Amino acid sequence: MVNTKQGATYSAEEGVNEGILSFAREALSKECFDAVLMTAKMPKNDSFAHVLIADETLLGDACPLCPVMPIQGARVISSLTRYGKGKKKIGVLVRPCEARATIELAKLGQLDLENITIITMDCPGMIPLSDYFEDAEKGDKVFEDAFQNWNSEPMRPVCRICYKFSSAGAEDLHIGIMGAKGGSILLIPHSPKGEDVLNKMGLSLEEDVNDWEASVNKLTEERKQKRNQSNEVLRSDIEGIDRLLETFSACINCHNCMRVCPICYCRQCHFDSDNMKFSFDDYLTRAEARGGLTIPTDTLLFHIGRMLHMSLSCVSCGMCEDACPMAIPVAQVFTLVGDRNQEAFDYVPGRSVDEPLPLKTFEEEEFLEVEQSYTGVSARQENQND
Amino acid sequence: MTKALRINKSAEEGLKELLRFLLDNGKVKGIVTLRKTGKDGAVSYSLITNPDDIESAVPLFPLMPVNLAKQLSRLTLIEAATEPIAVVLRPCELRAFVELVKRTQGSLKNILFISSTCGGVYPLEMAVEGNIGEHLSEYWKAIGQGELVPNIRLACQACEYFMPYTADITVSLLSNKGIEEETTLFLNTGKGESIVEGISGKFSEGDLNTTTMEQIRSKRKAEKEKLSDEVELRNLGIDEITKTFSRCIGCRNCSKVCPVCYCHVCFFETETSQHGPVYYERELDEKGCVNMLSDTIFYHLVRLFHVSTSCTACGQCADVCPANIPLWAISLKMAEAVQKAFDYLPGKDIEEGLPITTFVPEEFAGIV
Numbered sequence: 001m002v003n004t005k006q007g008a009t010y011s012a013e014e015g016v017n018e019g020i021l022s023f024a025r026e027a028l029s030k031e032c033f034d035a036v037l038m039t040a041k042m043p044k045n046d047s048f049a050h051v052l053i054a055d056e057t058l059l060g061d062a063c064p065l066c067p068v069m070p071i072q073g074a075r076v077i078s079s080l081t082r083y084g085k086g087k088k089k090i091g092v093l094v095r096p097c098e099a100r101a102t103i104e105l106a107k108l109g110q111l112d113l114e115n116i117t118i119i120t121m122d123c124p125g126m127i128p129l130s131d132y133f134e135d136a137e138k139g140d141k142v143f144e145d146a147f148q149n150w151n152s153e154p155m156r157p158v159c160r161i162c163y164k165f166s167s168a169g170a171e172d173l174h175i176g177i178m179g180a181k182g183g184s185i186l187l188i189p190h191s192p193k194g195e196d197v198l199n200k201m202g203l204s205l206e207e208d209v210n211d212w213e214a215s216v217n218k219l220t221e222e223r224k225q226k227r228n229q230s231n232e233v234l235r236s237d238i239e240g241i242d243r244l245l246e247t248f249s250a251c252i253n254c255h256n257c258m259r260v261c262p263i264c265y266c267r268q269c270h271f272d273s274d275n276m277k278f279s280f281d282d283y284l285t286r287a288e289a290r291g292g293l294t295i296p297t298d299t300l301l302f303h304i305g306r307m308l309h310m311s312l313s314c315v316s317c318g319m320c321e322d323a324c325p326m327a328i329p330v331a332q333v334f335t336l337v338g339d340r341n342q343e344a345f346d347y348v349p350g351r352s353v354d355e356p357l358p359l360k361t362f363e364e365e366e367f368l369e370v371e372q373s374y375t376g377v378s379a380r381q382e383n384q385n386d
Numbered sequence: 387m388t389k390a391l392r393i394n395k396s397a398e399e400g401l402k403e404l405l406r407f408l409l410d411n412g413k414v415k416g417i418v419t420l421r422k423t424g425k426d427g428a429v430s431y432s433l434i435t436n437p438d439d440i441e442s443a444v445p446l447f448p449l450m451p452v453n454l455a456k457q458l459s460r461l462t463l464i465e466a467a468t469e470p471i472a473v474v475l476r477p478c479e480l481r482a483f484v485e486l487v488k489r490t491q492g493s494l495k496n497i498l499f500i501s502s503t504c505g506g507v508y509p510l511e512m513a514v515e516g517n518i519g520e521h522l523s524e525y526w527k528a529i530g531q532g533e534l535v536p537n538i539r540l541a542c543q544a545c546e547y548f549m550p551y552t553a554d555i556t557v558s559l560l561s562n563k564g565i566e567e568e569t570t571l572f573l574n575t576g577k578g579e580s581i582v583e584g585i586s587g588k589f590s591e592g593d594l595n596t597t598t599m600e601q602i603r604s605k606r607k608a609e610k611e612k613l614s615d616e617v618e619l620r621n622l623g624i625d626e627i628t629k630t631f632s633r634c635i636g637c638r639n640c641s642k643v644c645p646v647c648y649c650h651v652c653f654f655e656t657e658t659s660q661h662g663p664v665y666y667e668r669e670l671d672e673k674g675c676v677n678m679l680s681d682t683i684f685y686h687l688v689r690l691f692h693v694s695t696s697c698t699a700c701g702q703c704a705d706v707c708p709a710n711i712p713l714w715a716i717s718l719k720m721a722e723a724v725q726k727a728f729d730y731l732p733g734k735d736i737e738e739g740l741p742i743t744t745f746v747p748e749e750f751a752g753i754v
Contacts, residue, residue: 035670037678042632047709049632052666055674070635076678079661086663088670133633133710249424250513252452254706256639268651279464283433284471287416291436294423295457323637325706327514 007176007188007212008203016147016177019185020064020093020121023175027091028056032197033117034088037076039066046136050076052090064093064121067143068132072319073098074262078111085112091197092116095123096168097317100350101262103170104313107357110265117193121175122166122216125152125159129322150178150219158318158331161230163223166216170352173197179215186212231336238333247333248303250326253296257303257320257330263310271302303330307337312358313349314338387591389573391582398446400569401474401500401557405445407585408472409437414498414581415469418454418461419445427516431457433471445474445500446559448525448538449518450507453702455482455645459492466493474500476507477550478700481733482645484552485696488740491648498581501550502557503594505529506542510705532561532602534609541701541714544610546603549594551734554578561598614719617712622719627683630716633709634682640703640713646693654685690720695741696732697721 012019024036035054040062042049048066050073053059073094080090094102099120105111124147131154132139142154152160159165167174173194176186188209189195198205238247255272258264270276276298287293314334321331342348344367345358393400408414421432421443429447431454434440454475461467475483480501486492505525508518521537528535534543550556555578558570572594573579618626638654641647653659661680669676697717704714725731727750728741 044629044632047633050678051675052670052678053675054670058675071679079678080666081663083660083662086667088663088667129635129708130710133708246424246426249426249428249430250451252510252643252706254639254642256637256642256706256708259639259642260635260637267655274650277460277463280461280467281465283461284416284435284469287433287435291434292421292439293433294421295418295431295433295454296452296460323635323639323708325510325514325639325708 005209006205007186007207007209008198008205009181009184009207010187010203011183012180012185013183016185017063017065020175021059021062023185023187024062024064024091024093025056025059026201027197028054028059030200030202032089032200033091036091036093037073037080038062038064038093039070041066046133052080054088065124065147067127067139068129069095069098069126069317069319069322070129072101072260072262072317074101074105074111075260077102077116078105078262078265081112081116082110085115087115089115089117091119093119093121095126095317096120096164096166096171097123097162097315097350098262099168099171100164100315101313101317103168103350103353104263104315104357105265106353108263108265108313113353117173117197118171119173119175119194120168120171122177123159123162124150125155125162125165126318127154128156130327156318156322156331157230157329158316158321158335161223161227161335162316163220163227164315165219165223168350170350176209176212176216178219179211179213181211188212227335227339230332231339234329234332234336238336245300248300248328250328251299251303252326253299253302254325255302256323256325258306260319260323261306261310262315262317262319263313264306271298271305303333307334311338311341312345312347314342315349388593389579390590390592391571391573391585392588392590393569393571393585394567394587395569396567397557397559397562397565397569398444400571401445402440402443403569404500404555404571404582404585405434405443405472405474406437406440408498408581409435409440411584413470414472416471417443417474418458418471419443419474420447420449420451427519429513433461446502446557447518448505448507448522448535449510449513450476450479450700450702451510451513453482453643453645453700454479455486456643456648458483458497459486459645459648462492462495462497467496470496470498472498472500476504476700477501477547477553478504478545478698478733479645480550480553481547481698482696482700484733484736485646485698485740486648487736489648489696494736498555498577499550499553500555500557501553503550503560503562503599504542504545504548505535505560506538506545506548508537509539512537526565529559530561530563530565532598534605539701539705539714540613540712541699541704541718544606544613544714544718545699546606546610547698547731548602548606549599552736554581556594558594560602561595610718614715617715622716627687630711631683631686633711634679634686635709636679636682636685637708638685639706639708641689643702643706644689644693645698645700645702646696647689653688654681686716690717693717694720694724695728695730698732 037052039048040051048070172191174188180186316335318331416435423430554575556572699718701714
């Protein structure tokens with residue numbers, strides 16, 4: 001969603017990554033922030049991690065447009081501010097899906113945005129972690145080539161069908177890359193915090209952002225179509241309890257999808273709790289009732305439970321799928337379910353920090369068609385009788 | 387000499403015959419073994435109670451979807467098995483379960499353990515690619531000849547403890563040229579002997595050929611040395627450790643799938659090990675930058691330290707690592723050193739106390 005019509009042009013003659021780094025360096029030196037948070041290459045040159053940097057001379061290994069998502073950025077911001085805001089002002093450079101998850105976590109009380117300035121960028125997608133860790137050098141090159149022409153083919157399946165790859169609307173400042181004039185990037189503020197950054201940097205809002213907007217809108221439409229098609233195909237593959245069981249049949253119940261998920265913030269998951277430990281007799285009785293019991297037990301129940309808990313806030317970041325040792329298309333399944341659930345509640349996760357979570361919003365008359373009354377007469381029928 | 391039972395069928399079919407016999411004759415109420423569960427060939431452990439379902443069992447399928455020790459702990463944690471069951475598992479799983487029982491995380495009671503001389507399992511990645519089936523004939527050929535099986539888990543290629551220690555019944559697989567035609571089961575315990583009474587098969591006496599087993603052991607040992615060199619483990623100093631673990635994404639899946647990591651809540655997930663803004667800001671003031679994925683090396687070192695006496699080198703940790711860190715090799719190196727120092731082999735003997743709970747007044751005097 002694009003809700004501003006103006007931006008500032010910023011030079012990026014040595015490439016987009018370098019351009020974003022110059023911006024970060026200048027923002028630090030002009031005291032827009034005390035530190036910036038972004039991904040950086042690790043010493044062995046084969047991985048990335050989120051690094052908080054205050055000393056602008058240490059920005060050398062930073063790589064805001066990194067080819068993989070090592071950890072969901074929202075989780076990192078939550079680690080930083082879950083126990084309250086610090087004294088320092090921090091600019092975080094994250095992908096749009098990370099920003100959206102950040103907004104969701106703010107609503108869930110898992111982070112504090114007061115001293116955080118969220119900066120997003122047009123996202124070309126990211127390649128699967130498994131591809132990258134197989135051959136990092138090749139991964140760097142594949143990503144770089146794909147980024148040059150916004151080719152999403154080598155990216156993760158959910159990145160290929162992502163239509164929210166640009167401004168999320170709720171960030172403070174967005175970096176426009178698509179359709180920006182050669183050798184430059186666009187800085188588009190979306191909040192007083194974002195405007196403040198540009199003011200301190202002495203940048204004025206002169207550039208109209210129509211070209212960027214047009215490029216973004218074009219790709220958004222393409223991706224929306226692709227997503228609908230992909231969702232339809234997947235739906236026929238997974239709908240119904242038998243197909244769903246088959247989809248998750250390889251699950252080893254490690255719960256790694258949950259642990260890397262930005263939205264699954266519970267300290268102790270119900271499915272890891274004592275509530276899910278049963279006596280030997282329970283297991284044997286269940287096995288006897290069905291002729292057999294798959295071990296580990298309750299794997300599908302876990303996925304459905306998780307779906308129920310987080311699908312309204314799911315931002316389709318794909319981290320779950322990246323971390324699944326059995327390559328189950330978790331993120332694609334959750335995207336399909338998330339899209340439908342979010343649509344039912346007319347809710348877009350990460351759209352606005354002021355938009356209340358559906359689970360916390362009580363509507364007296366809602367989903368009457370699925371309601372069942374104690375008398376056996378549906379609520380809707382009762383209403384009609386009134 | 388050990389009592390041996392021979393069944394006139396291939397190893398897998400013969401073993402299934404035994405399992406069916408046990409259920410049919412009410413000798414056990416349930417059987418835990420691998421079973422084909424998904425249409426596309428997914429294999430999972432299953433608690434089977436209906437003899438007809440033994441048909442879909444694949445007890446010797448070379449895959450370890452989960453380390454069964456962890457699951458047996460789950461089954462017997464609240465109460466020991468109230469009815470007799472039989473369990474088919476790999477030697478490293480059996481050893482890990484014995485360790486868990488020593489740590490009061492389960493019970494051996496009422497369980498008949500059936501294991502085998504183990505040729506290893508394929509990596510989970512191969513199950514993901516769905517092509518284990520193509521490798522099966524190669525697998526069984528190599529097993530029968532006592533050769534190393536190509537493409538199995540690196541942890542398995544390097545495993546020297548491929549013979550079960552505490553199994554009631556051992557299926558002879560390695561270097562057993564007749565596995566396609568005949569199943570040889572060694573009845574190691576009185577329980578193993580008495581439970582098969584009434585089964586149709588040939589009874590005799592015999593033992594695993596120790597010379598052959600030693601030959602296999604030396605092959606594995608040589609392979610271990612080679613693989614350790616490949617992952618550059620020789621001089622694992624702090625710099626190498628830092629670099630090796632810099633790929634870690636902090637998901638801790640290594641601990642979640644580890645049979646020995648049984649803690650309900652890991653120290654690294656408690657409040658104590660969470661940092662607040664004060665910590666990050668202090669680090670920032672001191673160093674100018676902070677890696678937000680803090681304490682990864684600390685986590686890995688502490689985990690190694692905690693599991694090293696009981697680690698049975700099953701390799702599950704490495705198989706699930708999204709960052710392909712050669713955890714099997716690192717754990718193995720650590721475990722070998724620690725177990726040697728304490729003269730302790732995890733899972734070998736249920737009566738042997740855990741080094742960590744055994745107080746010896748004069749121990750390691752040199753480093754005190």
